[in-house]
Amino acid sequence: MNHQKMSRSELAQMAMMLEVCAYPKPGNVDRCHDYPDTRLEHFLASAILVRPVFERAERRDGKVGELIREAVEHTTRHSGGNTHFGAYILLIPLIMGGDIRGAMEVVSQTDTSDAVEFYHAFSLTSVRMLRSDELDVNDPMTIGRLKERGMTLLDVMRHSAPNDLVAREWTSGFALTRRAADLLHSSGTGRDAIVRMFMTLLATETDTFIVKKHGSAVAEEVRRRAEEVLERNLDAGDLDEWCIEREINPGSIADIAIAAIYVAQGEGWVWDS
Amino acid sequence: MNHQKMSRSELAQMAMMLEVCAYPKPGNVDRCHDYPDTRLEHFLASAILVRPVFERAERRDGKVGELIREAVEHTTRHSGGNTHFGAYILLIPLIMGGDIRGAMEVVSQTDTSDAVEFYHAFSLTSVRMLRSDELDVNDPMTIGRLKERGMTLLDVMRHSAPNDLVAREWTSGFALTRRAADLLHSSGTGRDAIVRMFMTLLATETDTFIVKKHGSAVAEEVRRRAEEVLERNLDAGDLDEWCIEREINPGSIADIAIAAIYVAQGEGWVWDS
Numbered sequence: 001m002n003h004q005k006m007s008r009s010e011l012a013q014m015a016m017m018l019e020v021c022a023y024p025k026p027g028n029v030d031r032c033h034d035y036p037d038t039r040l041e042h043f044l045a046s047a048i049l050v051r052p053v054f055e056r057a058e059r060r061d062g063k064v065g066e067l068i069r070e071a072v073e074h075t076t077r078h079s080g081g082n083t084h085f086g087a088y089i090l091l092i093p094l095i096m097g098g099d100i101r102g103a104m105e106v107v108s109q110t111d112t113s114d115a116v117e118f119y120h121a122f123s124l125t126s127v128r129m130l131r132s133d134e135l136d137v138n139d140p141m142t143i144g145r146l147k148e149r150g151m152t153l154l155d156v157m158r159h160s161a162p163n164d165l166v167a168r169e170w171t172s173g174f175a176l177t178r179r180a181a182d183l184l185h186s187s188g189t190g191r192d193a194i195v196r197m198f199m200t201l202l203a204t205e206t207d208t209f210i211v212k213k214h215g216s217a218v219a220e221e222v223r224r225r226a227e228e229v230l231e232r233n234l235d236a237g238d239l240d241e242w243c244i245e246r247e248i249n250p251g252s253i254a255d256i257a258i259a260a261i262y263v264a265q266g267e268g269w270v271w272d273s
Numbered sequence: 274m275n276h277q278k279m280s281r282s283e284l285a286q287m288a289m290m291l292e293v294c295a296y297p298k299p300g301n302v303d304r305c306h307d308y309p310d311t312r313l314e315h316f317l318a319s320a321i322l323v324r325p326v327f328e329r330a331e332r333r334d335g336k337v338g339e340l341i342r343e344a345v346e347h348t349t350r351h352s353g354g355n356t357h358f359g360a361y362i363l364l365i366p367l368i369m370g371g372d373i374r375g376a377m378e379v380v381s382q383t384d385t386s387d388a389v390e391f392y393h394a395f396s397l398t399s400v401r402m403l404r405s406d407e408l409d410v411n412d413p414m415t416i417g418r419l420k421e422r423g424m425t426l427l428d429v430m431r432h433s434a435p436n437d438l439v440a441r442e443w444t445s446g447f448a449l450t451r452r453a454a455d456l457l458h459s460s461g462t463g464r465d466a467i468v469r470m471f472m473t474l475l476a477t478e479t480d481t482f483i484v485k486k487h488g489s490a491v492a493e494e495v496r497r498r499a500e501e502v503l504e505r506n507l508d509a510g511d512l513d514e515w516c517i518e519r520e521i522n523p524g525s526i527a528d529i530a531i532a533a534i535y536v537a538q539g540e541g542w543v544w545d546s
Contacts, residue, residue, distance in 0.1 A: 005350055006322075013321045021314050031304055031313065040304065041294050041464070041545065044317060048286045049279075051324060077278055079545050191314070272314065272352050 008095045008266075009054035015091070015261035016047035016084060018271050019254060022194040024236045026202065026226065027243030028254050035249075042080025049074045050084070057095040064106060065114030065153050067092045069121035082125040086166040086209075086255030090177065093170075094262055100174045107154050107170045114153035115146045135159055165208045165252040169259070176205065180260030181267065189270045197260065199236065201253045202226035209251035222248060281368045281539075282327035288364070288534035289320035289357060291544050292527060295467040297509045299475065299499065300516030301527050308522075315353025322347045323357070330368040337379060338387030338426050340365045342394035355398040359439040359482075359528030363450065366443075367535055373447045380427050380443045387426035388419045408432055438481045438525040442532070449478065453533030454540065462546040470533065472509065474526045475499035482524035495521060 006014070020043040023030035029040055053071045056062045062070070071088040075081070090103075097103035119142060135142050135156065146156070160167035169177055180197050187193035203226035210219040222243065228234035243249065265271070279287070293316040296303035302313055326344045329335045335343070344361040348354070363376075370376035392415060408415050408429065419429070433440035442450055453470055460466035476499035483492040495516065501507035516522065538544070 010322060014318060017317050017321060018314060021317065039464075039545075041291060044290050044294065045287060045545075048290060048321060048324075049283060191312075272312075272318075 006265075007055075008058045008098060009051060011265045012054050012091045012095050012262050013047050013051060014271070015258045015265065016050075016087065017044060018191075018194060018261055019258045020044065020047075022191050022198065024240045025195065025198050025250075025254070026222075026229075026236065026239040027249040028251070029249075032240070033244065038080040038083060042078050043083045045078045045080070046075055046083040049077050050088075054091070054095055057092050060096055063114055063117070064092055064096065064110050065117030065121075067096075069117045069124070072121040072124050076124065084255075084258070085121070085125050086252055087258040089166050090169055090174070090255060090259035091262060094174075094259060099266055100178060100263060104173055107157070110153035112147055112150055112152060115151050115156045116143055118153050118156060119143055119146070163208055163211070165205065166255050169256070174259070174263075176201070176256050177259040177263055180256055181263040181269075184260060184264040184269050185267070190272060193269075194257065194261065194271075195236075198253065198257050199226055199229055201256060202250055203230045205253060205256075207250040207253050209253075210248055214246075214248060218246075218248065222250065279538075280328075281331045281371060282324060284538045285327050285364045285368050285535050286320050286324060287544070288531045288538065289323075289360065290317060291464075291467060291534055292531045293317065293320075295464050295471065297513045298468065298471050298523075298527070299502075299509065299512040300495075300522040301524070302522075305513075306517065311353040311356060315351050316356045318351045318353070319348060319356040322350050323361075327364070327368055330365050333369055336387055336390070337365055337369065337383050338390030338394075340369075342390045342397070345394040345397050349397065357528075357531070358394070358398050359525055360531040362439050363442055363447070363528060363532035364535060367447075367532060372539055373451060373536060377446055380430070383426035385420055385423055385425060388424050388429045389416055391426050391429060392416055392419070436481055436484070438478065439528050442529070447532070447536075449474070449529050450532040450536055453529055454536040454542075457533060457537040457542050458540070462543045464544075466542075467530065467534065467544075468509075471526065471530050472499055472502055474529060475523055476503045478526060480523040480525050482526075483521055487519070487521060491519075491521065495523065 020029060020040060021031050023032045029035055029038060029043055031040065034040055050071050053067055053074060057067050068088050071092065072085055075083060093103035093106040097106045135145065154170060157167040157170035161171045165176065180201055183197040183200055184193050187196045203223060206219045206223055210222055225234060225239050229236050229239055293302060293313060294304055296305050302308055302311060302316055304313065307313055323344050326340055326347060330340050341361050344365060345358055348356060366376040366379040370379045408418065427443060430440040430443035434444045453474055456470040456473055457466050460469045476496060479492045479496055483495055498507060498512050502509050502512050
């Protein structure tokens with residue numbers, strides 16, 4: 001495996017591919033199961049078709065908000081719906097900046113036009129947001145409010161951070177991505193390392209995507225059960241089934257996992273030894 | 274699904290991704306099983322990493338032999354060994370020419386330098402060839418013989434056609450690819466159509482990759498058993514297991530299947546309805 005020969009765009013595409021193939025990942029699309037309308041092939045199609053946007057990010061040809069919106073637009077080239085919105089929020093600055101340090105510089109330079117583009121991206125998806133939110137994406141007044149207050153995309157992420165694991169990365173120096181990448185480094189190589197990292201995140205973090213869809217009690221229940229899996233008191237396959245029956249999918253942790261695979265690869269972690 | 278928005282390169286990458294994900298495909302890597310050294314992820318990594326070569330093919334920036342060699346070289350960017358050599362022999366002229374008609378024009382224009390590049394590509398892989406062959410890739414004299422006789426890459430394919438399903442496509446107007454694409458059109462959309470097409474090819478054609486590795490008796494036995502699957506006298510999963518136990522993988526039919534998915538998509542066949 002010659003990582004030096006891979007561009008940032010390719011490392012990001014590989015991260016998307018490796019994450020969705022790893023199994024078992026309780027509740028999420030993986031090699032062993034699909035959702036009814038979004039299948040493994042849709043996730044992989046996104047990983048293939050997003051490339052031109054990643055290449056623009058790598059060349060710094062475009063702004064963060066615009067590139068996130070364009071990446072999401074590529075989702076509309078297949079009928080599987082949103083597959084990677086959260087992942088793009090992390091990958092676009094990481095590709096632009098190269099690594100976490102560079103990504104932090106990128107996010108610090110966002111402006112209101114990035115925030116507006118981001119809200120346009122949202123309108124292309126059916127990604128769940130808290131209804132009560134003052135910056136509700138379904139509210140046509142929101143973009144006006146953003147402009148009025150001169151909010152940057154980083155401000156929007158600050159606003160969302162308390163309730164959103166992915167937004168929090170922008171405000172925390174990609175702290176969870178960093179921890180997840182370190183988990184990969186310490187878990188050896190290959191598919192099993194990805195699953196171990198995913199299970200550890202699931203056991204230690206409350207997935208905010210689950211909170212928004214099912215409430216915090218259910219999210220905490222998933223975390224507790226993942227802890228049991230780590231302690232070998234519960235089979236990962238059983239937790240997978242339990243999640244699927246309830247349509248519980250830890251989507252935010254999957255987004256973090258993708259960002260972590262990208263970061264770890266850039267630091268020399270190898271997936272296929 | 275908006276196929277018009279996909280480039281030829283993207284359609285070819287999608288074909289590679291869709292083929293390897295379809296299951297069950299007796300004996301081959303699919304969503305349900307890996308080979309020990311070559312896993313689903315390696316096939317998908319090839320589909321992602323080959324893109325720059327496909328884009329050159331689409332721009333007609335390079336010659337057939339050179340582009341096949343470069344596509345194979347991208348295989349060395351992961352440690353899974355050869356995944357798509359036969360597929361590239363079909364996809365590169367198809368991408369350059371756009372469709373079968375265009376591909377036939379492309380292959381008719383090959384020259385000796387294409388043949389030489391092709392032999393260099395072979396030396397990058399451990400792809401099986403008949404030992405007794407006068408144009409043996411393991412024989413350092415072969416390239417000298419090619420030049421001496423002024424053989425084009427099409428001549429090489431003519432030479433290999435009797436014993437190689439993929440080479441035969443170059444000399445037959447991509448006849449089997451055409452038939453397989455028609456099978457897709459008549460099998461509806463999606464993953465099941467790919468599996469049906471694959472099983473029909475397996476039941477009607479002798480896979481020359483199996484012949485080279487296991488002899489023609491075994492290849493005929495696989496064909497007969499595939500026929501039984503089509504007649505519903507044998508379960509596809511059982512044939513899959515039977516093949517895996519014997520390390521029998523119908524690699525040439527997989528190559529044809531990829532070319533067929535590319536062609537069918539170009540004609541409006543949709544994978545994800």
